[in-house]
Amino acid sequence: MIYYFSGTGNSKWVAEELARLTCDTAVSIADIVRSGGHAEVPEGQPVGLVFPVYAWLPPEIVSSFVSELSADKDAYRWAVCTCGDDAGRAMEKLSKKFSLTSAWSLRMPNNYIRSFDTDPEDTVREKIRGAKQRLKQIAQDILERKKVWDIQSGRLAGLKSALIGPAFNKFARDDKPFYSELSCTGYGLCESLCPADNIRLEGGRPIWLGHCLQCLACIHRCPERAIEYGKETKGKGRYYFSEKYLD
Numbered sequence: 001m002i003y004y005f006s007g008t009g010n011s012k013w014v015a016e017e018l019a020r021l022t023c024d025t026a027v028s029i030a031d032i033v034r035s036g037g038h039a040e041v042p043e044g045q046p047v048g049l050v051f052p053v054y055a056w057l058p059p060e061i062v063s064s065f066v067s068e069l070s071a072d073k074d075a076y077r078w079a080v081c082t083c084g085d086d087a088g089r090a091m092e093k094l095s096k097k098f099s100l101t102s103a104w105s106l107r108m109p110n111n112y113i114r115s116f117d118t119d120p121e122d123t124v125r126e127k128i129r130g131a132k133q134r135l136k137q138i139a140q141d142i143l144e145r146k147k148v149w150d151i152q153s154g155r156l157a158g159l160k161s162a163l164i165g166p167a168f169n170k171f172a173r174d175d176k177p178f179y180s181e182l183s184c185t186g187y188g189l190c191e192s193l194c195p196a197d198n199i200r201l202e203g204g205r206p207i208w209l210g211h212c213l214q215c216l217a218c219i220h221r222c223p224e225r226a227i228e229y230g231k232e233t234k235g236k237g238r239y240y241f242s243e244k245y246l247d
């Protein structure tokens with residue numbers, strides 16, 4: 001079984017590609033959590049995890065999911081993290097909670113528009129094409145149950161994961177700065193796609209309920225580009241994974 005978390009579709013695509021290439025099944029962690037369910041992997045079955053890196057750590061929803069995950073200790077356990085640039089020690093941190101046999105990082109288009117802008121379209125295409133190629137090798141390694149640790153950690157990885165990651169989770173996940181512009185039509189895509197059920201429409205406009213994961217899907221997916229996070233996202237690009245980038 002392959003469990004994934006994804007905000008803007010990169011990790012979902014990776015999980016589904018790997019499921020296709022290894023004849024496995026990809027399941028959304030957010031769907032399991034929202035349904036109040038619990039995942040139990042049959043004895044001996046391999047377990048895969050796919051998730052985006054958030055401030056050089058795994059997203060909290062992924063860390064708490066794996067802490068509860070019942071899986072055979074001797075089974076083949078692997079994970080792939082997607083990141084705009086580098087993963088820091090995210091995988092090592094995850095492996096402390098759920099010991100991994102193998103792990104890979106994969107560069108994918110950046111969606112963190114609170115600090116940066118989106119990648120230019122040629123970079124988006126180059127990253128996705130590169131990832132598609134790399135996934136073939138990763139799938140082969142998974143099928144052969146290889147022991148691999150292939151992570152782009154980046155500079156000052158230990159420091160970033162030890163200091164910036166926890167500080168991000170503590171101080172930067174506030175959802176009060178979210179707002180919708182007058183161009184909001186009350187279409188409600190944000191409400192239905194939020195993986196944390198953190199958005200409700202009131203009077204035809206979204207309100208945020210205080211338990212945001214900062215996946216930024218609501219901002220990136222709004223068809224009217226009506227959602228902003230304070231001043232940080234104003235004038236920045238929007239990104240959501242699409243197969244069109246492979247054309």
Ligand SMILES: Cc1cc2nc3c(=O)[nH]c(=O)nc-3n(C[C@H](O)[C@H](O)[C@H](O)COP(=O)(O)O)c2cc1C
Pocket residue numbers: 005006007008009010011012051052053054055056057082083084085086087108109110111112214215216241
């Ligand atoms: C809150 C947040 C923090 C992020 N932190 C990092 C980071 O530390 N390093 C990095 O390379 N990319 C970082 N990114 C970029 C994402 O990891 C990357 O775009 C990822 O592929 C998004 O996956 P998704 O489309 O499945 O949500 C961050 C994105 C978000 C939303």
Ligand code: SF4
Pocket residue numbers: 007175193194195196197198199208211212213214215216217218219
């Ligand atoms: S409110 Fe927006 S950023 Fe926060 S979890 Fe939901 S979709 Fe993601």
